[in-house]
Amino acid sequence: MSTCPEAAVPLEVRDVSFSYNGAENVLEHLSLSLNKGELVSVLGVSGCGKTTLFNVIAGLLKPQSGAVYMNGADITGQTGKVSYMLQKDLLLPYRTIEDNVALPLLIRGVGKKDSRRQAGERFAAFGLEGTQKKYPHELSGGMRQRAALLRTYLFSSEVALLDEPFSALDAITKTELHSWYLGVMREIRLSTLFITHDIDEAILLSDRIVLLGGKPGTIISEIAVAEPRENREDFALSEAFLGYKRSIKGLLKSL
Amino acid sequence: MTEKLRSTISKAAFPVGAILLILVIWQVVSMLGLVPQFMLPSPVSVVRALIKDFPLLMSHAAVTMLETLIGLLAGVLIGFGFAVLMDMFTPLYRAFYPLIVLTQTIPTIAIAPLLVLWFGYEMLPKVILVVLVVFFPITVSLLDGFRSVDGDTVNLLRSMGCGRVKLFRYVKLPASLGQFFAGLKISVSYAVVGTVVSEWVGGFKGLGVYMLKVKSGFAYDKMFAVIFLISALSLLMMWLVSALRRLCMPWTRKHN
Numbered sequence: 228m229s230t231c232p233e234a235a236v237p238l239e240v241r242d243v244s245f246s247y248n249g250a251e252n253v254l255e256h257l258s259l260s261l262n263k264g265e266l267v268s269v270l271g272v273s274g275c276g277k278t279t280l281f282n283v284i285a286g287l288l289k290p291q292s293g294a295v296y297m298n299g300a301d302i303t304g305q306t307g308k309v310s311y312m313l314q315k316d317l318l319l320p321y322r323t324i325e326d327n328v329a330l331p332l333l334i335r336g337v338g339k340k341d342s343r344r345q346a347g348e349r350f351a352a353f354g355l356e357g358t359q360k361k362y363p364h365e366l367s368g369g370m371r372q373r374a375a376l377l378r379t380y381l382f383s384s385e386v387a388l389l390d391e392p393f394s395a396l397d398a399i400t401k402t403e404l405h406s407w408y409l410g411v412m413r414e415i416r417l418s419t420l421f422i423t424h425d426i427d428e429a430i431l432l433s434d435r436i437v438l439l440g441g442k443p444g445t446i447i448s449e450i451a452v453a454e455p456r457e458n459r460e461d462f463a464l465s466e467a468f469l470g471y472k473r474s475i476k477g478l479l480k481s482l
Numbered sequence: 483m484t485e486k487l488r489s490t491i492s493k494a495a496f497p498v499g500a501i502l503l504i505l506v507i508w509q510v511v512s513m514l515g516l517v518p519q520f521m522l523p524s525p526v527s528v529v530r531a532l533i534k535d536f537p538l539l540m541s542h543a544a545v546t547m548l549e550t551l552i553g554l555l556a557g558v559l560i561g562f563g564f565a566v567l568m569d570m571f572t573p574l575y576r577a578f579y580p581l582i583v584l585t586q587t588i589p590t591i592a593i594a595p596l597l598v599l600w601f602g603y604e605m606l607p608k609v610i611l612v613v614l615v616v617f618f619p620i621t622v623s624l625l626d627g628f629r630s631v632d633g634d635t636v637n638l639l640r641s642m643g644c645g646r647v648k649l650f651r652y653v654k655l656p657a658s659l660g661q662f663f664a665g666l667k668i669s670v671s672y673a674v675v676g677t678v679v680s681e682w683v684g685g686f687k688g689l690g691v692y693m694l695k696v697k698s699g700f701a702y703d704k705m706f707a708v709i710f711l712i713s714a715l716s717l718l719m720m721w722l723v724s725a726l727r728r729l730c731m732p733w734t735r736k737h738n
Contacts, residue, residue, distance in 0.1 A: 285641060307643035317635050321656040321733045330652065334644045362733045382642050 236260050236299070237418040238284070238309070238386045243293030244443075245276075245283055252443035253279045254290070259437055259446060261386065264416035266456070268429035268436045272479070276444030277422045281390050284420065285311050297386060310382035314395045316375040318363040324374050325350075325359040331382035346381055352414055353377045354407055369400040373407065380417060390422045405431055409459055430471045431463055438478055448478050523703035528710065531703035538692070539711055545687040547715065549605055550677045553612020554669065560613060561620030568621075569628040569654070570646075579625075586618050590676055598684040608680045608688070615676040616669040623665030627658020660734075663727040670719040678712060 238261040245254040253276045261267050271277050282288040284295055289304040302308045310331070318327045325343055332342035350356055353373050363371055372392060379387050393401050409432065412419075423429050429436050430452060438448040452471060454462050462468055505525050511517060512524035523531070532539070564582075568575040590611060597607035631653055639649055681690025689708055696704040728735060 287637070287641070306641045311638070311641060313634065313638075315634060317632070317638050319635070319653065319656070321659070321731070322652075323733075330639075331642045333652070334639070334642050334648055364733075 235263065237263055237297065238420065239296040240280075240284060241294050241296065243280075243283060243290045243295070245279060245288065245290040246443075254283070255443040255445050257293070257439075257445050261418050261420055263418055265434045266412065266419045266421055266432055268421045268423055268433040269439050270423060270426065270429045270436050270475070271439035271444070273424060275439050275441070277424075277439060278390060280439070280444070281311070281388055281420075281422055284388055285309060308383075309386045309388055310379045311388040311390065312375050312379040312392050314391045316363070316368075316371040318371055318374060318378075320363055323360050323362055324355065324366065327363065328374055328378045328381060331378060346377070349377055349381070353380075353411055367400070368396050369404050372396065372404060376408075376411075380415065384415070384417060387417050387419045388422070389419060391424070392421075393428065394423070394425065401428075406460070408432060409456060413457055426472055426475050427463065430468055430475070431459060436471075436475065438475065440479070450475065520700070520702055523706055527703045528706040531701070532707040532710065535704060535707065539689075539708065542687060542689050542692045543711060543715065546674070546677050546681065546689040549608040549681075549688065550612055550673045550719075552605075553609040553677065554616055554673050556609065557613040557616025557669065557673070558620050558666070561617045562624060564617070565621045565624035565628065566650075568625060575625075582618060582621060585614070590615055591679055594680045594683040597680065603684045603686060607683075608677050608685070611680045612673045612676045615672045619665040619669045619672070620662070623661040624658050627661035628654045630661070631657050659727075659731055663723060663731070667720055667723050670723055671716045674712060674716045674719065 240257060240259050243254055243257045244252055246252045257280065259267070259269075269277055269280065279288065283290050286295075286302065286304055286306040286308060294301055294303045296302065297308055318324070319330070322330070325346055328349075329337075329342035329346040332345055333339065337345070347359065350359060353376065355370065355373055355377060358366060358370065358374070363374070366374070376387075376389075376392065379389075393404050396404065405428065421429070421432060433452050434456065436450045436452065437446055438450070439445070440447045450471065454465075454467060508522075509524050509526060512519065512522060512527075519527075564578075568578060593614070594607070594611055597610055601607040601610065635653060636649065639653060644652070677688065678690040678693070681688040682694060685691050689712055693705065693708050696708065
């Protein structure tokens with residue numbers, strides 16, 4: 228019926244339609260794919276089905292038609308395959324940062340010592356040095372999101388779904404985390420699907436931006452951001468950045 | 483550290499001062515003979531009675547404490563078991579929660595004689611009474627704790643492939659410790675009182691039995707002495723619960 232999904236593609240959403248209890252479709256014939264090491268933003272106004280798409284990929288919702296593939300395997304409706312992270316850090320207040328971050332390893336059955344050691348190896352890369360023995364309430368919002376991302380990464384280094392992970396932070400912390408994130412991603416190259424409603428954030432962080440819109444939600448346009456991710460220190464102030472922003476705004480307005 | 487010590491001392495100064503003031507007034511009232519000495523013994527004579535009867539009091543207290551501790555331990559274990567089962571199976575929760583609340587309307591003192599009739603004059607009826615007293619606050623506080631866990635957190639852990647047992651161990655249990663210790667603190671003082679009451683109803687040894695003996699001898703000073711001792715024991719147990727709480731919940735220690 229359809230072509231065989233490619234094993235090299237970390238995540239592929241193919242022709243997904245979804246509706247809640249047979250009501251009007253929230254998502255219709257939606258397809259997108261995520262290449263290895265790529266960061267793709269799903270950008271759209273509130274209520275366009277971003278989070279529904281996210282839940283379908285995470286396996287929390289089952290689509291009426293279509294499928295989700297991970298490295299070529301059908302994972303439609305299965306949880307425990309892709310890791311996700313939300314706006315809320317959801318760190319457990321009674322566990323130290325290292326024990327919070329190591330939780331996915333513990334759940335997988337790795338021993339306490341080993342999981343701490345494995346998690347500890349990544350603290351420096353994530354800019355979390357010295358927080359191992361602290362409790363979440365002792366950290367700033369920005370640091371907590373860093374820890375939450377490290378936990379996500381330790382759960383699965385294959386594909387991460389980030390649902391507006393920085394949107395609850397203040398503007399300054401958010402900017403700080405953007406450059407931190409670009410730095411981290413330079414090293415670990417996690418294939419990431421990034422859901423956001425922030426145009427600037429999408430342009431700054433993505434390799435590609437997928438515009439979601441319409442009712443029912445479907446992909447209306449796709450924009451590749453040509454600027455290399457290694458080279459985005461002053462990208463946000465450049466003419467090229469504004470060019471992307473202008474065209475995205477134009478596309479969103481035409482909806 | 484010295485700063486902390488100073489603030490602790492200045493905070494403690496008020497209640498300690500109030501207690502001392504009351505004791506002084508009491509002593510003066512007693513010395514002036516405003517109330518007959520035999521009815522309201524002075525604090526000094528209470529302390530004297532306490533010292534004089536100390537070995538005897540301790541041997542009774544040991545029995546009372548043993549009964550209390552066994553009852554507490556059993557009550558906590560049973561309460562814990564019930565809470566876990568009721569949390570796991572919603573029909574059980576629906577069926578038994580109202581029943582558990584209902585049992586609390588039965589006054590302890592009313593069932594103590596019944597327990598003596600059923601189980602005799604030894605330790606068993608006392609322990610059972612303590613279990614009945616302790617069981618409720620423990621079950622309810624644990625259940626509330628289990629149910630206070632944030633749904634998003636549960637979803638996130640499930641998405642990581644976390645099963646029920648691990649979810650319980652990593653999230654539900656630690657999340658409910660605060661409520662559990664609050665329940666335990668109440669339970670502890672209830673438990674001591676529960677034991678003494680059931681010793682009144684029938685027994686061979688224990689502070690409740692001692693109380694009845696000194697009452698029949700109209701030894702008011704000894705009455706007061708044993709009341710003070712019981713309240714001191716309750717305080718000690720409550721302090722132990724606080725210490726245990728700090729030990730089990732290290733994340734609350736670093737607050738402020």
